[in-house]
Amino acid sequence: MPSELEKMLSGELYVAADPQLVEMRVNARTLLSQYNTIPFEQTGKRQEMIGQLFGKAGKNVDIQPPFYCDYGSHIFASDNLFMNFNCVVLDCAAVKIGDNVQFGPNVQIYTATHPLIAAERIKGPELAYAITIGHNVWLGGGTIVCPKVTIGDNTTIGAGSVVTKDVPANVFAAGNPCRVIRELKTQ
Template structure:
């Protein structure tokens, strides 16, 4: 029998009220609370808090406030920056490459719910992983939806809603986000 966490990470329906998952979300919320309430001048302390939460392969900087569900599903590459108000609902894996910049209020959602109202009312949830390539700039207020892959060397325009994969070497904007030109 698989645990609810195993189901969650496999992208299957799972119970978010599972005791283990509730404890893990509480742990992440306590760390993000501590991070968000640490003085801006205490950069080393802020980084130490985040390194308890996320998987960082190199240098990074995240402005407060920052919010996530679990933290351990977030993997960031070298030279990552997230501006104010970043939200990552990491119910499934979020893999972010090297040299990625997130403007203010970028939201990354792996979590989703069934379209069928009966399944949704029954409390079913699931999640799909998100992959963001290398050398990507995501404009302010962008929302990245579950299951999306953004290629390398991409710029996403401010206010975009990314519902489908974006290929390498393009500029993409809009709701829904679409490629407007190659780089």
């Protein structure tokens, strides 16, 4: 029988109150409370802690505090990631982030969701679906990325957008819901 962690990571209904999941979240919160108080000039210390928290942290990962996540271990960041202040990543499923990605302030990445039918939702089990952000992507400030979304390479998402569906590569997309505004020339 699969564990609640295995169910969570495979997109099945799972119980978030499971002791293993609670322990993982407590460990992440402990690291985050330390991370968010590291003095600005101690870049190496912040990089080291992100390496402990994330499932993968490439070179030059710069996350401005405060930063919040559920587990951290399901965040897989490639090289040259910049997250501005106050970003939130609910990583109940995998969050894969390509090279050279920039997050504006207050960007929120949500893999977590709940059943839509109230009778099912109030029973308690939750759902989570992976999010993939391609290479060379810029998420403008206040962007929200919803579960099960893929954002293609070289794409820019305008500030304040709510991304509910996949966005192709090489476009500028914005709005609520987010939609493609125009294609971007590649070099």
